[in-house]
Amino acid sequence: MSAPVPHTGGVPAGPGRGRGTVPGLARVTVIFGIGVALVIAGVAGVAVAFHLDDAYEEASVRVPINGTAAHYTLQAGTTYGLYSEDTSLECTVSDPSGASVPVLNDPEDIGEPASQVLTFEAASAGTYTLTCQASKLTHINESWQAAGGDRNVYLWMLSLVAIAVGAILAPGGLIAMGVLRLRARRRLTRQVVSGGAPYGSGGPHDPPAPGSTSGWGTTWAGGTPPPSEPPGAGAGSPYGIAPQQVTYRPVPPPQDTP
Numbered sequence: 001m002s003a004p005v006p007h008t009g010g011v012p013a014g015p016g017r018g019r020g021t022v023p024g025l026a027r028v029t030v031i032f033g034i035g036v037a038l039v040i041a042g043v044a045g046v047a048v049a050f051h052l053d054d055a056y057e058e059a060s061v062r063v064p065i066n067g068t069a070a071h072y073t074l075q076a077g078t079t080y081g082l083y084s085e086d087t088s089l090e091c092t093v094s095d096p097s098g099a100s101v102p103v104l105n106d107p108e109d110i111g112e113p114a115s116q117v118l119t120f121e122a123a124s125a126g127t128y129t130l131t132c133q134a135s136k137l138t139h140i141n142e143s144w145q146a147a148g149g150d151r152n153v154y155l156w157m158l159s160l161v162a163i164a165v166g167a168i169l170a171p172g173g174l175i176a177m178g179v180l181r182l183r184a185r186r187r188l189t190r191q192v193v194s195g196g197a198p199y200g201s202g203g204p205h206d207p208p209a210p211g212s213t214s215g216w217g218t219t220w221a222g223g224t225p226p227p228s229e230p231p232g233a234g235a236g237s238p239y240g241i242a243p244q245q246v247t248y249r250p251v252p253p254p255q256d257t258p
Helices: 025-058 148-192
Strands: 062-063 068-075 078-084 089-092 102-110 115-122 124-135 138-144
Touching: 025 148
Parallel strands: none
Antiparallel strands: 062 138, 068 124, 078 115, 078 138, 089 124, 102 115
C-alpha cells in the first residue's frame, strides 16, 4: 500500500507568471543595462578620441617662418598640411629630386589656435625641402583629412551623446527597479496580512493543478477533485472493506434455576 502524498498546491509557473517575479522588472533591468553600457562605451570613445588628438599633436613638427629652408622626410602618397595662426602663410615645397611641388590653399578650422592653411602631397618617399614665410608659429603634419580628423570629431560627438543618454537611462532604470521591488514587497505584505498568499507561490490558497495529487494520494485530471472520503473508507481501507455501524445490545442477566 502506497503512503498518502500530501498536496503541495501551487500552479505551474507559466509565461509572465514565474515564482517571485516582479511585473515590469525585466524591462527596467534591460533599460538600466543599456544605460550602463552606453556610459561605458561613451567613456571609452572619449578616451580613444583624446588619445588620437594627443598623437596627432605630438606628430607635428615646427617649421622655420623666416624663409630658411628646412628638410623633412615624408612618406609617399600622403597629403601634408601646414598649420599656423597666420592665415597669409606662404610656403614653397621641393621633392627629393628638387622639383617644385604644388602647394594648395586649403584652410581647415580644426578648433585649435593653429588651423590648417596650406596642403601639398608627397608623391614619393624621401626628403622634401620647405621654405615658409609667416608672422606666427607654423607646423607641418599630416593634413586634417588624411589623419582622419573628421572621424575623430564624430567620435567625440557620439561618445558625448552616449554618455549623456546613458546618464539618463542608468539612474532612471535603477530608480524604477527600486520602485517596482518596493511595490511588490508591499503587495506581498498586504496579502500575508490578509491571510492570502501570492498567486503561484505554492501557498494553501492556490488551486490544485490538473493532474496533481490530492491529500489522499488520489490523482485526477481536469482540475476537479473527486468527493473527499475519510481515511479507511472504500476500497482504499487497509481492512479491505468499508467500516460499518455496529449496534450493541445489553445482555439480560442470567436467571436462577430452582
